[in-house]
Amino acid sequence: MRSFLIATMPYVLWLMVISDVFTIIRMFREFFKDRSNTIPLIIGLLCIGLLYDSLILALGVFMKEGALLKTLSQFRYIFHCLLVPLIFPICANALSLDKKITRIVWIVTAVIMILGTAAGIVITTEARTVGDVTRYAQSESAPKWAAMLEELMNYIPVFLMMGTGIYLMIRKKDPYMFLAGFSMFLFSVLGVFIGRDPSGDRKQSLMFYISMFGEALMVLFLWFHTKCQLRKAEK
Numbered sequence: 001m002r003s004f005l006i007a008t009m010p011y012v013l014w015l016m017v018i019s020d021v022f023t024i025i026r027m028f029r030e031f032f033k034d035r036s037n038t039i040p041l042i043i044g045l046l047c048i049g050l051l052y053d054s055l056i057l058a059l060g061v062f063m064k065e066g067a068l069l070k071t072l073s074q075f076r077y078i079f080h081c082l083l084v085p086l087i088f089p090i091c092a093n094a095l096s097l098d099k100k101i102t103r104i105v106w107i108v109t110a111v112i113m114i115l116g117t118a119a120g121i122v123i124t125t126e127a128r129t130v131g132d133v134t135r136y137a138q139s140e141s142a143p144k145w146a147a148m149l150e151e152l153m154n155y156i157p158v159f160l161m162m163g164t165g166i167y168l169m170i171r172k173k174d175p176y177m178f179l180a181g182f183s184m185f186l187f188s189v190l191g192v193f194i195g196r197d198p199s200g201d202r203k204q205s206l207m208f209y210i211s212m213f214g215e216a217l218m219v220l221f222l223w224f225h226t227k228c229q230l231r232k233a234e235k
Contacts, residue, residue, distance in 0.1 A: 001194055005206055006131035013058035013133070016212060020051035023219060039093055039226045042086050043219060049083040050215055052076065057209075060134040065127040073136035077123045081116025081150055085109045087157040090222065091164040094177055094229070116153060119146035128203050137208065158184045161218075168225075172232075176225035180218045187214030 027044030031037070056072050063069045092105040123146050125136035138147065158181050165178025188211050195206030 002198075002206065005194070005209065009130075009206075009209055010058065010061040010132050013054055013061070013209075016054040016216065017051065017058055019216065020047050020054055023047045023223075024051060027223075037226075037230070039090060039229075040223075042090055043222055043226070046083055046086055046222075047219055049079040050212075050219065052079050054212065057133060057135055061132050064134055069134065070125060070127070070136050073125055074120070074123070077125075077138070077150060078117055078120030081120040081153055082113050084153045084157055085112040085116060087161060088112075091160055091177070094164055094168060094225065115149060119143075119149040122146050123150060130204055130206065130209075135208075137203075154188070157181075158188070174225060174228050176221045176228060180221035180225065183217035183221060184211070184214040187211050187217075 024044050024047045027040045027047060030040035031044065053076050056069075056076055059072070060069065086109065088105055088109045089102070092102050097105065122143050124139045124142045126139040128135055128137050138150070161177055161181030162185065163181075165175070165181055168174040168177050188207070191205070191207030191210035195208075195210045197204035
């Protein structure tokens with residue numbers, strides 16, 4: 001399985017790039033149809049981060065170690081920590097929180113986005129090559145506070161979506177928010193077991209790649225959730 005994933009990774013990464021482009025176009029078109037609903041815009045912004053991530057990894061097939069790839073890769077962490085907190089207002093919208101609480105959620109989101117941007121800037125990276133893909137990944141010498149914040153951004157939104165999703169399944173018969181969070185959780189777990197290098201070398205792990213499938217499914221289910229909300233609002 002691991003050998004198959006490594007062999008097909010360059011092609012799948014470019015397919016992800018193409019898929020992300022079409023998803024961004026679709027989300028922005030939906031937003032401009034009805035600007036009162038900002039969720040498609042937020043999902044589109046999340047997809048811009050995923051597109052950049054996929055694109056830089058796909059370019060790693062052609063680009064080798066060097067200052068240019070290192071700089072471009074640094075922005076992967078900046079965009080990740082900057083855009084992932086947007087999941088918080090998506091969950092707030094799903095729970096139909098009142099305006100005061102929603103404003104507080106946006107303020108907290110903005111603060112985390114600022115801290116996340118700072119973390120993304122100071123995180124140190126090192127070159128790693130898996131198969132035909134060269135990338136710059138977080139090194140062990142990264143500042144502890146930045147590494148911890150980046151790690152929290154990998155898990156807090158997942159459990160927040162799952163918790164919100166359980167509530168929505170019980171109260172509104174809407175499973176999609178839960179599936180969005182669960183997809184991220186599932187592929188993170190699969191990345192640990194399937195992506196592990198037999199030699200135990202963590203630098204050869206495929207977790208970064210396998211988790212991207214969970215991100216793609218997350219966007220899909222978030223969009224299904226939004227469509228479900230819109231249909232109920234029209235009734």
